[in-house]
Amino acid sequence: xxRIAFVPAAVAVxxxxxxxxxxxxxxxxxxxxxxxxxTLEAYRSVLSSEVFLGALAFSSAASLAxxxxxxxxxxxxxxxxxxxxxxxxxxxxxxxxxxxIIPPVVLVFGFIxxxxxxxxxxxxxxxxxxxxxxxxxxxxxSLPYMFxxxxxxxxVIDIVxxxxxxxxxxxxKLRTIATVIFPNVRSAIVSGAFLTFSxxxxxxxxTSLLNRPGFGPYMVRVGQDQAYQPAALAIMAFxxxxxxxxxxEFFATQRPGTLKVPIRFPKFMRRNVT
Amino acid sequence: MAEFIExxxxxxxxxxxxxxxxxxxxxxxxxPYLLFAFLFLVLPVLYLVQGALQTPDGRYxxxxxxxxxxxxxxxSYWLSIRLSFVSATFGAFFGLILACALVLGGLPSWVRRxxxxxxxxxxxxxxxxxxxxxxxxxxxxxxxxxxxxDVFGINIYAAGFxxxxxxxxxxxxxxxxxxxxxxxxxxxxxxLRPxxxxxxxxxxxxASQYWLHIGLPILAPSVLGCFLLLFANAFGTLxxxxxLTSANFPVxxxxxxxxxxxxxxxxxxxxxxxxxxxxxxMAVTNSLYFVLRKRAERWxx
Amino acid sequence: MISSxxxxxxxxxxxxxxxxxxxxxxxxQELIDAAKREGMLTTIALPHNWCxxxxxxxxxxxxxxxxxxxxxxxxxxxxxxEAVKANRGNTGPQxxxxxxxxLSFGPAAKAQNLLxxxxxxxxxxxxxxxxxxxxxWYGDYYGVLGFAVNKDIFPEAPTSFEALKDSSYGSAVALxxxxxxGNSVMMAVYAAGVAEGGEPGExxxxxxxxYFKTLQDNGNLVPVNGNAQNLAQGTTPIYFxxxxxxxxxxxxxxxxxxxxxxxxSDAVIAGVYVQAISAYAPHPNAAKLWxxxxxxxxxxxxWLDGYCHPIRFNDMNERGIISKxxxxxxxxxxxxxxxxxxxxxxxxxxxxxxxANWGTEMGQ
Numbered sequence: 044x045x046r047i048a049f050v051p052a053a054v055a056v057x058x059x060x061x062x063x064x065x066x067x068x069x070x071x072x073x074x075x076x077x078x079x080x081x082t083l084e085a086y087r088s089v090l091s092s093e094v095f096l097g098a099l100a101f102s103s104a105a106s107l108a109x110x111x112x113x114x115x116x117x118x119x120x121x122x123x124x125x126x127x128x129x130x131x132x133x134x135x136x137x138x139x140x141x142x143x144i145i146p147p148v149v150l151v152f153g154f155i156x157x158x159x160x161x162x163x164x165x166x167x168x169x170x171x172x173x174x175x176x177x178x179x180x181x182x183x184x185s186l187p188y189m190f191x192x193x194x195x196x197x198x199v200i201d202i203v204x205x206x207x208x209x210x211x212x213x214x215x216k217l218r219t220i221a222t223v224i225f226p227n228v229r230s231a232i233v234s235g236a237f238l239t240f241s242x243x244x245x246x247x248x249x250t251s252l253l254n255r256p257g258f259g260p261y262m263v264r265v266g267q268d269q270a271y272q273p274a275a276l277a278i279m280a281f282x283x284x285x286x287x288x289x290x291x292e293f294f295a296t297q298r299p300g301t302l303k304v305p306i307r308f309p310k311f312m313r314r315n316v317t
Numbered sequence: 318m319a320e321f322i323e324x325x326x327x328x329x330x331x332x333x334x335x336x337x338x339x340x341x342x343x344x345x346x347x348x349p350y351l352l353f354a355f356l357f358l359v360l361p362v363l364y365l366v367q368g369a370l371q372t373p374d375g376r377y378x379x380x381x382x383x384x385x386x387x388x389x390x391x392x393s394y395w396l397s398i399r400l401s402f403v404s405a406t407f408g409a410f411f412g413l414i415l416a417c418a419l420v421l422g423g424l425p426s427w428v429r430r431x432x433x434x435x436x437x438x439x440x441x442x443x444x445x446x447x448x449x450x451x452x453x454x455x456x457x458x459x460x461x462x463x464x465x466x467d468v469f470g471i472n473i474y475a476a477g478f479x480x481x482x483x484x485x486x487x488x489x490x491x492x493x494x495x496x497x498x499x500x501x502x503x504x505x506x507x508x509l510r511p512x513x514x515x516x517x518x519x520x521x522x523x524a525s526q527y528w529l530h531i532g533l534p535i536l537a538p539s540v541l542g543c544f545l546l547l548f549a550n551a552f553g554t555l556x557x558x559x560x561l562t563s564a565n566f567p568v569x570x571x572x573x574x575x576x577x578x579x580x581x582x583x584x585x586x587x588x589x590x591x592x593x594x595x596x597x598x599m600a601v602t603n604s605l606y607f608v609l610r611k612r613a614e615r616w617x618x
Numbered sequence: 619m620i621s622s623x624x625x626x627x628x629x630x631x632x633x634x635x636x637x638x639x640x641x642x643x644x645x646x647q648e649l650i651d652a653a654k655r656e657g658m659l660t661t662i663a664l665p666h667n668w669c670x671x672x673x674x675x676x677x678x679x680x681x682x683x684x685x686x687x688x689x690x691x692x693x694x695x696x697x698x699x700e701a702v703k704a705n706r707g708n709t710g711p712q713x714x715x716x717x718x719x720x721l722s723f724g725p726a727a728k729a730q731n732l733l734x735x736x737x738x739x740x741x742x743x744x745x746x747x748x749x750x751x752x753x754x755w756y757g758d759y760y761g762v763l764g765f766a767v768n769k770d771i772f773p774e775a776p777t778s779f780e781a782l783k784d785s786s787y788g789s790a791v792a793l794x795x796x797x798x799x800g801n802s803v804m805m806a807v808y809a810a811g812v813a814e815g816g817e818p819g820e821x822x823x824x825x826x827x828x829y830f831k832t833l834q835d836n837g838n839l840v841p842v843n844g845n846a847q848n849l850a851q852g853t854t855p856i857y858f859x860x861x862x863x864x865x866x867x868x869x870x871x872x873x874x875x876x877x878x879x880x881x882x883s884d885a886v887i888a889g890v891y892v893q894a895i896s897a898y899a900p901h902p903n904a905a906k907l908w909x910x911x912x913x914x915x916x917x918x919x920x921w922l923d924g925y926c927h928p929i930r931f932n933d934m935n936e937r938g939i940i941s942k943x944x945x946x947x948x949x950x951x952x953x954x955x956x957x958x959x960x961x962x963x964x965x966x967x968x969x970x971x972x973x974a975n976w977g978t979e980m981g982q
Binding site: 050058059064065066067068073120123124130135138141142143146147148149150155156157169179183247248262263266274276277281285288289 | 322343346347350351353354355357358359360361362364365368376411415417418419421422423424430432434435437438439442444445446447448449450451452454455460461475491492495498530531549552553555556559560570573574577578581595596600601606
């Protein structure tokens, strides 16, 4: 076995301390709700709070809706562009990247103004409308990742041949998408879905400015009102992000066929959205 | 909206004359997607841009944009730019070093895998929980603060450090900037083919010469591109700052957030101008990034 | 006008204010039905740990089965008025129905036509000097301004504004936000000015601003909002708020860390909040029912449970419906003996002074 060089090892150790330090400190603090004792009281207190469960339920529902809407928007489009409109591909891809240029705080400001009470389409004046706007906000936040995941997924299968084969067997366009294309990119969609979920669940800016009772604003409020529960929430949020990322990676590498190419998510473009 | 109606008319025309040149219906497939993008990305931005070019009474003028140069607003931009620059510089520098150690340092493969997975999580672990984590670490009674004080005899707060200051925030930002850099720059480092190094060595080059004349010039566009994205990433950060300092640290997103919330300092047109300024900065950094990425791609296959 | 309340409040068993019987009145069935048809009440700026509002909202929901849509709980009084203005004509969930604002914001909102009048059935038992004769706004509860101290960090708690200037409180003292938007923060600055010997009104406010400028310059002021988390973790080991909120926070932390709530010896400033219904309330009947609930004995006792002195305190105390345990739990009466209730005119002058001078003095 090769001797490990000193400098790289030292760099890795320092980095590990920097990365793990805050987690250890937070975990430590989260256990100290009862003076002189290490307990899980802070976690119990959070988990038994109705406000917590309400906020979590609301944000989970909104995030799931965003996943469904995002997939409905992206899958047919990406498929169609690859199949019939390759020359529009760069336009569609550019559009999918636009949310990276528009910060969420700007986007939601535009939403409030364009769809406010004096608008032709006054979405903010009804509860259904404003929830819809929230879901749409989440869809735009995750659009770059969802599009990239699905588009990459389509890239690995030969959709032209698959479509021709299906149609030669008499399948309609819709049936082809539903029964042939969709199962083949399912893991790509699921992979994008987990990323969407981890982005939207704790989203703060849009949720807060639309005054929705979501998980992000809840966390901020707990941070103001309580001392030990925020640390417990932070640990749970970290664990949750970890699970989402692990599932995303897992599904991203579950590819039909023989190609085992991991998707390169545009992580290089990932912005701080929560 | 006008654009959309135009398109609808076009469709109608084509539909009414099927005998004309073979109609191409295919583009209809992307209409829902483009319509969504128009309604929820383009239109809101256009609205804000238009508002930024108007005065509160509806006249077109550059007056509102000029208000960006008021000392308070300009100060916010300057603060945001400095903070983004510092966190992106340190993020890019340390991220590059860490990535080099992982890719080229001959560490066991599990170490590398662990760091990569962790980076994926940490780059997404921003916002409110991150703020909580750092309060527990480097706050006045944070674990690291107490450790430094009791074990090493360094009282960072007595020395003037505060988590809620410029440098405190820069350290917090580093927590997501650094892993992001590792993720982004690793492919470029992997792209450095060992043959190049072997070739250089066989020609008698020292390691330092190889890096100076071959390695760094090849990496430069990638590293610079990553730096720009880190900058944009930091510039748009809101939730972390909000949870950490409430509204007391006036970076641009916080100022805009307060404007939208409609507190007593409210002036909608100023809000538009702030938003336009943010979009411009984001657009410039992202465009530069794309240019650099094109250059970086020259070296791939 | 409000300062005359002082005597009544200082002594718990004070003069009777009104007929006790009216307190038992229940809202009419028509009002309940009309509110139920609206189905929802939109509130703003009601943190659950503020004056026990969490339990108050829950009690209202349980009793009448209405949905309560809570907008930005951290908004300040000025933010609340802005929210009403911004949502004129908006009947959606963004528009607040009811407001709970600092005393001086009541008349200000009335002057801007942001309110609609309503007199609850217990109207007569609200002291006259704490309500608008036409019913546009009405006092709801009060307390005195104090600060909380994390005893782990400062085992010997400072007891005055003056003491907080000491260099041993470096990076330790915090406000809760911006005094230009929040009433409690504004009153904290005002109280500091009174401690500094300021004349009531503009002078006290300007002296208060100078006081915080001094703390900023000598490094004692932390530019972070004071709250439970920041107190426990030592970021803001000392911060200002109403005594009732600080006492509730102390209970929440439950001795970890130990917290002492101090009413400063050099200035005891009392603050009254008022309820009002927005002129543009999308659910006017739900809003009226909410007011009926708040001013019923049940609602008032819930506030009392959160260490607030509800405005009908004397009336209820005379009728003997406040239990001994509840009375014992209240902050000591001597805190209130010296309390000064700034007059509306003084508060208005202070408000314009803080709007004009805070930003320039503090460099914000």
